[in-house]
Amino acid sequence: IANDDSPFVYVCLSGSSSRLLVIDTTTMKTLSIKFPRRTVDNSTNCYQIVGVHRGEISVLRTTIARETGRFTYQMCKAKFPEALKNIARADVERGHEKKRREEEEKRRRGEVTITNSKLPQSKGIEPVPADPKPDFISRFAEEFKPIKELGRGAFGCVVEAENLLDECKYAVKRIAIPHKSSEYSVQKKLKEVRAMAKLSHPNIVRYYGSWTEKPPKVPFQDHSIFLYIQMELCIHSLEDFLRETPYETRDPLKMRVVFKQLVEAVAYIHGKGIIHRDLKPSNILFNEKGDIRVCDLGIAAEIAINTIEGQEISETRTIVGTPLYKSPEQSYWSYTSKVDVFALGLIYVEMSSQMTKDVRRKAFDNYRNGLANDFVVIHDNETRELINLMTKVGSEERPTSREVLERMS
Numbered sequence: 001i002a003n004d005d006s007p008f009v010y011v012c013l014s015g016s017s018s019r020l021l022v023i024d025t026t027t028m029k030t031l032s033i034k035f036p037r038r039t040v041d042n043s044t045n046c047y048q049i050v051g052v053h054r055g056e057i058s059v060l061r062t063t064i065a066r067e068t069g070r071f072t073y074q075m076c077k078a079k080f081p082e083a084l085k086n087i088a089r090a091d092v093e094r095g096h097e098k099k100r101r102e103e104e105e106k107r108r109r110g111e112v113t114i115t116n117s118k119l120p121q122s123k124g125i126e127p128v129p130a131d132p133k134p135d136f137i138s139r140f141a142e143e144f145k146p147i148k149e150l151g152r153g154a155f156g157c158v159v160e161a162e163n164l165l166d167e168c169k170y171a172v173k174r175i176a177i178p179h180k181s182s183e184y185s186v187q188k189k190l191k192e193v194r195a196m197a198k199l200s201h202p203n204i205v206r207y208y209g210s211w212t213e214k215p216p217k218v219p220f221q222d223h224s225i226f227l228y229i230q231m232e233l234c235i236h237s238l239e240d241f242l243r244e245t246p247y248e249t250r251d252p253l254k255m256r257v258v259f260k261q262l263v264e265a266v267a268y269i270h271g272k273g274i275i276h277r278d279l280k281p282s283n284i285l286f287n288e289k290g291d292i293r294v295c296d297l298g299i300a301a302e303i304a305i306n307t308i309e310g311q312e313i314s315e316t317r318t319i320v321g322t323p324l325y326k327s328p329e330q331s332y333w334s335y336t337s338k339v340d341v342f343a344l345g346l347i348y349v350e351m352s353s354q355m356t357k358d359v360r361r362k363a364f365d366n367y368r369n370g371l372a373n374d375f376v377v378i379h380d381n382e383t384r385e386l387i388n389l390m391t392k393v394g395s396e397e398r399p400t401s402r403e404v405l406e407r408m409s
Contacts, residue, residue: 095136095216136215140228144172150235155189160233170208171233177225189227195274195297196229203265205285205295206232234285234293238347242281247354252380255351259344260408261292266344267401269294270337279343280325281350324361328368328393338395341404345390352378352387367391 144161147169151158156175163170177189196207208230215226238258262284269276276297283296327342329335346364349355353376355363366373370393378384386407392398399407 098216136213138213138215139211140172140174140213144170156227160235169233171205171231173229173231175227175229177227186225192297193227193229196231199269199272199274199297201265201268203261203292203294204268205234205293208232231295232287232293234287234295236286237282238284238286238292238351239281241286242350250351252352256383256408258292259348259351260405262294262347263344263401263405263408265292265294266340267405270340270401275337276340276343277330278322278325279340279347280322281347284347324364326368327395329395336395338398338400341390341398341401342395344401344404345387348383348387348390349376349378352380352383368393 140161143164145164147160147162149157149159150171155177156173158171158173161170161172162168175189177186193207193210196205199207210227210229213226213228266276266279274297276294278296279294283294285293285295287293325343325346327335327339330339330342346367349363349367350360355376359375363373363376365371378387386404389397389399390404
């Protein structure tokens with residue numbers, strides 16, 4: 001258990017020698033409490049954190065008493081920035097404990113001679129052979145210092161982290177891959193890495209590298225592989241800007257410049273044979289200079305060209321995307337890169353008019369259904385005409401992203 005209020009890690013172990021490990025990740029001191037014991041508080045060798053977290057220890061003691069002989073390890077959400085480090089360090093400690101148990105079993109059978117060990121020793125645990133290598137070392141924990149969490153989704157999270165070597169800050173995305181995933185599912189997770197690796201544009205989030213980690217399998221945990229993606233750090237998004245900046249205080253000229261940068265990025269992506277498929281304000285970031293950075297290519301699709309009809313279609317033909325910003329045809333099986341053009345049109349509407357959440361939802365539904373949007377007030381005629389073109393219900397009537405860029409030049 002990694003407690004929400006502290007960096008302490010509680011590891012509940014049971015087997016031939018049931019015990020509880022309390023790890024202080026600040027000082028890396030480890031307390032080992034052997035069971036059964038009448039009262040934890042009366043233990044003379046207890047570290048001071050026992051009193052602070054008496055409740056957690058009591059729960060774990062009860063678990064050991066009820067589940068004799070089982071190896072139990074549970075982890076709940078912990079307070080950042082120590083959470084990922086706690087997990088990695090606990091994985092290492094668990095690897096050490098596994099080696100100790102194996103060596104104890106071999107010693108009983110007379111197969112090995114126990115010598116001194118450099119592993120952390122706990123009371124009641126026999127020493128193991130010298131210079132054992134840990135089963136798992138986390139590259140993230142070794143090379144990065146987590147600062148804060150930037151976002152979280154169903155299968156992963158993005159954190160701001162400082163690289164300990166160059167002392168620069170990056171955004172690191174951590175994606176969990178369930179151990180029962182098919183090869184197809186794994187390849188889908190790797191799609192974002194491949195998409196980012198082939199793109200290099202001033203208005204697309206810069207990709208620095210990626211790696212996978214496979215910590216020891218943990219009972220009750222469905223994930224066995226974690227994919228890490230190291231990217232350029234961008235703190236603020238267009239969604240933040242639209243929420244925090246009232247319409248009347250927005251500079252129309254600046255909005256046009258920002259939108260043009262966005263179109264340039266999308267036109268570049270399309271030129272590389274990729275459809276983004278999930279354009280929305282939260283996936284459009286700003287760097288420190290206020291320039292646009294398009295991110296989150298996790299559901300991007302490569303474009304296949306139909307040589308007979310001369311039209312581009314989605315190779316995967318899957319129904320994906322955020323419902324609020326989806327084009328009409330995106331609810332069906334095949335579509336072109338113009339789904340991104342429709343999303344761009346909706347984003348431009350949001351940037352160019354006063355909208356509440358209810359008004360936005362109704363207006364976007366009207367655009368998808370080809371209905372009038374008289375309650376959406378866009379003062380600039382050129383902007384209004386461009387939006388009307390980009391949000392045509394029929395994709396063949398919409399301009400390409402390159403044509404939109406030419407109209408804005």
